[in-house]
Amino acid sequence: MQKRIGFIAFAALIGLAACDRGSDLERAIFGAAIGCAAGEVLEDGECISGAAVGAAAGALADDI
Numbered sequence: 001m002q003k004r005i006g007f008i009a010f011a012a013l014i015g016l017a018a019c020d021r022g023s024d025l026e027r028a029i030f031g032a033a034i035g036c037a038a039g040e041v042l043e044d045g046e047c048i049s050g051a052a053v054g055a056a057a058g059a060l061a062d063d064i
Helices: 002-017 024-043 047-059
Strands: none
Touching: 024 047
16 A cells, blocks of 8 residues: 555656646646546545546646
């Protein structure tokens, strides 16, 4: 279980590092995918809420 969480965290870090380019929609889609995966792993079945939070964070990533 710890290996999977570490891998997802590493993949999210690499993916979010590449988010300085592109549109808000592209960042929102990528954030939703990472949020869904994190929701499934961390909260067991919370893909939808994780995707919603991830999409919002991805869309606002360049505004922060």
